[in-house]
Each structure stands twice: as structure tokens, then as C-alpha cells.
Amino acid sequence: MKFGVTNLRRLRNVAPIDIKPITLLVGKNSGGKSSFLRSFPLFRQSLLTRTSSPILWFGDLVDFGSFDASVSRFNKADEVTFTFSASGIGFEEQEYYYFIDDFPVVQRSSQKARLISASFTPTIVRRQEKNRLSILEYHVSDKDIKVKIQMTDEGLVQEIYINGVESSKFLEGAKMVSSGASLFPELRIIPNKEQVPVGAPWRHLSSSALVAPLFKILRQNIDGRVRDPSLQELARRMISSGFPDTEALLAVARSSGKMVGERMRYMLLQNSNLRDRIFTTITLSNIPLLSRSIGNHFKPILSSVLYIGPARARSERYYRYQDLAVDEIDPDGQNFAMFLNSLSRSKLEAFSNWVESLFGYGVSVTQKTGHISISLIDRGIETNIVDVGYGVSQVLPVLGQIWWARERTSPRARNASISILAIEQPELHLHPAHQALLADALVEEAKASRARNTNARTIHYLIETHSETLVNRLGEFIAAGRLSPDDVQVVLFEPSEDGLMTDVRVVPFDNNGSLVNWPFGFFQPPVI
Incomplete structure (x- = not known):
């Protein structure tokens, strides 16, 4: 999967970037890293909430404020554009429409599955205090076919361009309509009854x-x-x-x-x-089939995104017990205790063993008199999490999300071709040695995800970080032959020449684990 964005806050024009199994976002503060990463939970909350607009800027996962707060201040067109691109998109069925007694009837014909490489670029504008889809662009790269659809303020298809030529006239009395305000709308061609x-x-x-x-x-x-x-x-x-x-x-x-x-x-x-x-x-x-195929490919991926933010809740000695079945960790880790308590005994033991293999201590949950407590187990001795240091309590929800990305079995995750876990600053409050162990967890999970089955859903980690240790550790894994340079990359966010916006470029690792064209002294303070 590749993702690009235009005119989102400081991000003027980010060409589609391949979301590799491990993608690190690095750069100075207020450079647009968080805007790029938080776009993924933004899409999830937009797709899983019944809305009248394609994007829900403020929700349970992230808060972009509003369209006006999100669009670049230097964008004269006053529009935000996203691009989603992938290969291996299933392209299987055609729809046929008929009228019987004034009612449209839909019939689908099964065809041999075909796979295409395609991209979808929706442009969002603000009209009458609401977000609207203004332009839908599709590019089928296998055939070099480009489709551009201009929408009205009411959400109707106005003009259709195929490879730059206005082609609505070829509908000959039929009309193309959109299924609604979704970020991935389905398009349909409805014939006039006179054609039947x-x-x-x-x-x-x-x-x-x-x-x-x-x-x-x-x-x-x-x-x-x-x-x-x-x-x-x-x-x-x-x-x-x-x-x-x-x-x-x-x-x-x-x-x-x-x-x-x-x-x-x-x-x-x-x-x-x-x-x-x-x-x-x-x-x-074939445009309606293309729109449906692209939606069927990307919506499961984006609606199953896992996200853990940088401001994680402080651990408590005791948590009030509630009869809740928690199947995901909140972005701030507030419900982490209830998440652990909802796991089966075997799952909790598996998580504890996994954490112990990395950091040397296990995890246990105790429920007494209406309260829950989390303890760490070191050589058979249990210690309440509050008594073992702030850094450990901050990294546990991150480890929980990494482990759960592999273990979860929700229908949305099963239907996605890849699973994305977005993490902001996982290294907060961690000693450099533990930051390196965090890299070990990412590498081992990425390798395990690929080794289980080449056709199975793989986990892709999108991580915003300021940790030089984390970056260097991944380079060491490559140099040791334990990680392929094709599976990891650094995305560098740098101020533009005018200082107003941010330029974004991909910095790959070479086979020796060194970053290619890395700016000298990037992690160092200015010379006094």
C-alpha cells in the first residue's frame, strides 16, 4: 500500500509513500509527522462512524479540529487531497441493471478473478459548512487509464474525463451516480427505462x-x-x-x-x-466496478488500523473493575488494565511470555474486591506496576498493541490484506537500551508475520520517533542479515526552503545497514 497527501497542514505535497513493514517517520517537532501518521486513525474513525461527510475530523481516535483547521493555510484552492495506491486489487464482478415495474433490479455476473494495480485520489472541499467530495481520480496503472470525475456540491456526478477527454456523452442518456458521502464512494450507472x-x-x-x-x-x-x-x-x-x-x-x-x-x-x-x-x-x-473494487480493498485496511498515541495514561495501583469486554487498547492506553483482564488465561500467559522474552519480566493481572491491579513478574516476584518506574508503565500499552496486532481475529482485520499499527513516540521515558529492545520487538514481529504465511495478512508498523537508538538498531539488524533493507525505511520530514511548509522524502537503508543520503548531524544539536 502507498499513501500520499496534499495540503494537510504543513504537508503541501507528499507523493505516495510505500508503507513498508517498518516505516519510521523522523524530523523536527511541528514538521507534519503526526499529521501524516494520524491520517490513518482519522480514516478509521471516518469509515466506522455514520457521517454525512467523507472525513470526520474530530472523533474518538484523533482530533484534527475541523476542515478549516486541517487544510494548509497556504493552499489557495482550499482543498485537501489523499492518494491511496496498491497492487493486487481484486477486480471480479460486473453489475447489470434492469427495470421491472419501475424498480431497478441488480444482477451480478461472476467472472474469473483479476488483479489490477490502481490508485484512488479523492479531493475534499468545504461547501455550505460541510465537507464534500469534489473530485474523484482513478488511475489503473496496468492499462494507463486515468479517470477524473467532477462532483457537484450535492454529491452528483457532473463531468467524467477519461485520459483527459470529457466522456459523459458516451453514457447516452444513462447517468452515473454516487452512493453517498463515504471517502470511498461506490459509483453506479443507472440506465433510462427506455433502453430496456x-x-x-x-x-x-x-x-x-x-x-x-x-x-x-x-x-x-x-x-x-x-x-x-x-x-x-x-x-x-x-x-x-x-x-x-x-x-x-x-x-x-x-x-x-x-x-x-x-x-x-x-x-x-x-x-x-x-x-x-x-x-x-x-x-x-467498468468505472463502477473499479470504484467498488478499490473500496473493497482499502476500507478493510483503514477501518482496522490500530493506533497508540504519545500521551499515554499514567499507571494506577488499582483500577475499578467493570463488566466490559475490551477487545482493543485505547489510543492513550487508559483501558489497558481492562484489556488485559478481558484476555483468556492462555492469551494473557502468551502475552506475558512474549514480554518476558524481550524485556526480562512477565505481566500478571489480579482481580480483588472490585478492583484490578497489574503486576510485573521478575524471577517469581510480583511487583505492582506503579512501583517499577514510569518508563515501564508507558511502554506496556505499546507492547500490548504490537502483540495484539498479531493476535486479534476481528472480521475487519481478517478481511484486510495488511494490518497497520500506527505508534507515536514509543520510546518516551525509555532508557536507550530499552529503546533498542523495542526495535527488537518490531523486527521479530515483522519477521514472524511474514513467515506465518506469504498469503496471510501482514503487519505494517508506522512509527513516529525521535529515537536515534531505534533507527540505528534497525540498521544493525540489516547489517547482521536479520532484516531485509526492503522491509524498512525512514521517511524524513524537513522544512521547505521558505520554512513555511515541509518537504518529505524517503531515506532507505543499504545492504550494510547505513542510511542513504542521510543529512549529516541530523540528531545532533547546533554547534556552539
Whole structure:
């Protein structure tokens, strides 16, 4: 997965960045690192809450304030843009619409699964005190097809551009509509009832809204001896073949006979006007499927994001017990005790053993007279967490999130191709030696996630940090051959030349564990 953002606070234009298994965000304070990282829990709270706008700027996970507080002050267009990009997006089904007694009927045809590489860029503006989707941009990189959809203030599709050419006219009376205010809206093409033959049983119709226009093109250019039902079926199969590809369309045409195949070869290879009309009609017909496929890919990822913030709650000697089933840790770790108490005995023991393997102490939970206490176990001796130092109490919720990212079994997480855990400043109040152990936990979990099954959901850690120790430790792992440089990167946030905005660039590790083009003295104070 890649993610980019434009005009969000100090982030003027961040090109899509690959979210690798371990991605560290580093830079000086107030440089935009938190804005970038918190975008992920922002998307989660927007997708999981019933809203009338695509983005819920203030919610239970993060608080961006409002659109006005989030948009860059130096953005004259007054808009915020996000970009989501991935390969391996499933592209499987086509929808067909019919009218029976004035009601639309939807039929889906199963097709062989196809995988595409694509990106989606929604642009958000403020209209009449509400956030609106202003522009939807889709790019299918496999076919080099770019679609730009202009929306009205009422959320209706206004204009459709395919590779820069306005193409709404090819809908021929049908219309494209949006499913609502979601950040990932589904688009639909609704035909006029006049396009469906009167009295035709819907089960015998095998046409989408744009089969009729494509059939019209074929009928005008293919010998009349080829009967209408055959051409209607050919038009349906051409649309069902996915985004237009000359060789694929010629193969479909040849299966309808030599005469049709030869005529189609002329239309696609020698008549550029007909080829453009055919390609545009097929592309338009596949836009709804593209919007749904992209939503089905990204929504499970973003709605299952785990997040732990920098201001974590101070540990207490006793916690008031509540009959709550807690299946996630709050961003501030406030409910960490109840989270541990909700684990089964075997799960709690597994967590304790995992922490002990890293830091040398286990974890236990005791419930007495309506209260819960957390203790650390060192060589068989239990000590209340309040009595072992502030740093330990601050890192435990972080360790809990890292461990839970692997263990959780919620439906949202199972349906996601990757699982993202966003952590802000996990090194707070930790000795450098323990900061290095935190890197060990990340590396071991990332390796275990990949080793379990190459086709299974993998965990990707997005971490904002000021820890030189954490960065250097990852380099040591690479140099020792225990971590691939392809699985880790540093994203550097630097002030722009004018000092008003932030420039962002990726700094990779080489095979020796050294950072490539790293600024000299980055972690050092100014020379006196």
C-alpha cells in the first residue's frame, strides 16, 4: 500500500509513500509527522462512524479540529487531497441493471478473478459548512487509464474525463451516480427505462447500461448478416472483459466468428475514431466496478488500523473493575488494565511470555474486591506496576498493541490484506537500551508475520520517533542479515526552503545497514 497527501497542514505535497513493514517517520517537532501518521486513525474513525461527510475530523481516535483547521493555510484552492495506491486489487464482478415495474433490479455476473494495480485520489472541499467530495481520480496503472470525475456540491456526478477527454456523452442518456458521502464512494450507472425493451423478461437481458451504446457501434459497423442477439452478446462480453485491451477484445471478437473478428480488427487497428469510441464506452462501463473494487480493498485496511498515541495514561495501583469486554487498547492506553483482564488465561500467559522474552519480566493481572491491579513478574516476584518506574508503565500499552496486532481475529482485520499499527513516540521515558529492545520487538514481529504465511495478512508498523537508538538498531539488524533493507525505511520530514511548509522524502537503508543520503548531524544539536 502507498499513501500520499496534499495540503494537510504543513504537508503541501507528499507523493505516495510505500508503507513498508517498518516505516519510521523522523524530523523536527511541528514538521507534519503526526499529521501524516494520524491520517490513518482519522480514516478509521471516518469509515466506522455514520457521517454525512467523507472525513470526520474530530472523533474518538484523533482530533484534527475541523476542515478549516486541517487544510494548509497556504493552499489557495482550499482543498485537501489523499492518494491511496496498491497492487493486487481484486477486480471480479460486473453489475447489470434492469427495470421491472419501475424498480431497478441488480444482477451480478461472476467472472474469473483479476488483479489490477490502481490508485484512488479523492479531493475534499468545504461547501455550505460541510465537507464534500469534489473530485474523484482513478488511475489503473496496468492499462494507463486515468479517470477524473467532477462532483457537484450535492454529491452528483457532473463531468467524467477519461485520459483527459470529457466522456459523459458516451453514457447516452444513462447517468452515473454516487452512493453517498463515504471517502470511498461506490459509483453506479443507472440506465433510462427506455433502453430496456418493453416486455422483455429481465432474466433474458444480459446487458449493462452501456451494452446498448456499444451494441449500436457494432451494429453500424458489422455486416447485417450477423444477427442482433449475437452482437448484443458480443457487446456484453467485451464489457465484461474488463478495461479495454486490443488483443483481449480481438480474442473475444474472433470467438464470435471469422467475419466479426476481421471487422473488429479493422475497427480497433485501422480506425482510430471507432477504437476511441469503443474504448471509452468499455472504460465507462467498468468505472463502477473499479470504484467498488478499490473500496473493497482499502476500507478493510483503514477501518482496522490500530493506533497508540504519545500521551499515554499514567499507571494506577488499582483500577475499578467493570463488566466490559475490551477487545482493543485505547489510543492513550487508559483501558489497558481492562484489556488485559478481558484476555483468556492462555492469551494473557502468551502475552506475558512474549514480554518476558524481550524485556526480562512477565505481566500478571489480579482481580480483588472490585478492583484490578497489574503486576510485573521478575524471577517469581510480583511487583505492582506503579512501583517499577514510569518508563515501564508507558511502554506496556505499546507492547500490548504490537502483540495484539498479531493476535486479534476481528472480521475487519481478517478481511484486510495488511494490518497497520500506527505508534507515536514509543520510546518516551525509555532508557536507550530499552529503546533498542523495542526495535527488537518490531523486527521479530515483522519477521514472524511474514513467515506465518506469504498469503496471510501482514503487519505494517508506522512509527513516529525521535529515537536515534531505534533507527540505528534497525540498521544493525540489516547489517547482521536479520532484516531485509526492503522491509524498512525512514521517511524524513524537513522544512521547505521558505520554512513555511515541509518537504518529505524517503531515506532507505543499504545492504550494510547505513542510511542513504542521510543529512549529516541530523540528531545532533547546533554547534556552539
